[in-house]
Amino acid sequence: MNQATFTPPSRLVIASRESALAMWQAEHIRDRLRALYPQTEVEILGMTTKGDQILDVSLSKIGGKGLFVKELETALENGSADIAVHSLKDVPMRLPEGFVMPCICERHDPCDAFVSNDFESLQALPAGSVVGTSSLRRECQLRARFPHLKVEPLRGNVQTRLRKLDEGQYSAIILAAAGLKRLGLGERIRNVISSEDSLPAVGQGALGIEIRAGRPELEALLAPLHHAESATCALAERAMSRTLNGSCQVPLGGFAELQGGKLRMRGFVATPDGSRMLRAELIGDIAQPEALGELIAQELLKQGAGEILAALND
Numbered sequence: 001m002n003q004a005t006f007t008p009p010s011r012l013v014i015a016s017r018e019s020a021l022a023m024w025q026a027e028h029i030r031d032r033l034r035a036l037y038p039q040t041e042v043e044i045l046g047m048t049t050k051g052d053q054i055l056d057v058s059l060s061k062i063g064g065k066g067l068f069v070k071e072l073e074t075a076l077e078n079g080s081a082d083i084a085v086h087s088l089k090d091v092p093m094r095l096p097e098g099f100v101m102p103c104i105c106e107r108h109d110p111c112d113a114f115v116s117n118d119f120e121s122l123q124a125l126p127a128g129s130v131v132g133t134s135s136l137r138r139e140c141q142l143r144a145r146f147p148h149l150k151v152e153p154l155r156g157n158v159q160t161r162l163r164k165l166d167e168g169q170y171s172a173i174i175l176a177a178a179g180l181k182r183l184g185l186g187e188r189i190r191n192v193i194s195s196e197d198s199l200p201a202v203g204q205g206a207l208g209i210e211i212r213a214g215r216p217e218l219e220a221l222l223a224p225l226h227h228a229e230s231a232t233c234a235l236a237e238r239a240m241s242r243t244l245n246g247s248c249q250v251p252l253g254g255f256a257e258l259q260g261g262k263l264r265m266r267g268f269v270a271t272p273d274g275s276r277m278l279r280a281e282l283i284g285d286i287a288q289p290e291a292l293g294e295l296i297a298q299e300l301l302k303q304g305a306g307e308i309l310a311a312l313n314d
Contacts, residue, residue, distance in 0.1 A: 014083035088203030106227035110205035116172035129171035143274030199253035239293030
């Protein structure tokens with residue numbers, strides 16, 4: 001179904017987690033859809049997911065980021081919502097049967113952010129300083145670069161994590177730069193960590209919109225929000241992670257970017273303590289992003305990524 005034959009619906013319901021950041025993302029998509037289709041009533045169905053409820057255990061121990069998605073997919077399945085808005089980095093690499101993600105929105109800042117009340121950067125932290133992060137990907141890179149720092153788990157929404165920092169539980173915390181900026185908290189960022197120093201998570205900074213398969217009218221509705229360049233990069237990253245069976249139980253990162261008409265991609269797999277870090281970088285064809293992601297994964301496997309992954313799954 002193309003735009004020419006498409007008739008917007010009278011009502012559309014967006015499923016979203018109820019955290020402040022998730023609601024900002026849903027409201028952003030709602031406002032864009034309202035501007036495109038003023039005759040459509042667009043509502044948000046806020047939901048609490050299992051990932052939001054269990055805050056005393058790291059994500060890698062309770063099943064990963066898919067815990068932020070399942071309830072939203074149930075709402076799509078039972079018809080109480082039409083579309084679900086996700087942080088793309090939270091979406092499992094393999095969608096359940098019957099679901100598709102036809103729309104990847106323009107990516108914002110993909111990098112990690114250093115947040116501290118007392119220090120300017122990771123390099124300025126004295127030995128023994130406690131750094132908070134919820135991510136194995138960030139943790140292993142921190143441990144590899146700064147073995148003199150203590151890395152401790154940090155869960156909760158953005159405001160909760162900032163409160164824990166302000167209470168003095170941590171010397172610094174690492175968060176996604178895009179999330180802080182979207183919430184109007186950009187002033188809390190002391191330093192944006194370059195992708196050279198902290199390779200981003202697969203899909204970090206982008207929003208993905210999920211629907212039930214077999215809904216061509218929704219694919220047509222969402223088409224104006226789809227950002228081809230961001231999608232190309234995300235497809236490469238997700239193909240790498242999928243080939244490696246990546247999840248937040250696995251310390252890995254993947255980041256693709258368009259450079260000079262080509263697609264440059266970097267990826268890594270590491271042990272959680274950062275003692276072994278495998279890296280790969282390739283340049284590929286923009287028209288075949290998933291092939292490039294798979295090649296990066298194969299290169300990492302040649303270096304021994306399979307051993308690391310097998311040990312993590314034991």
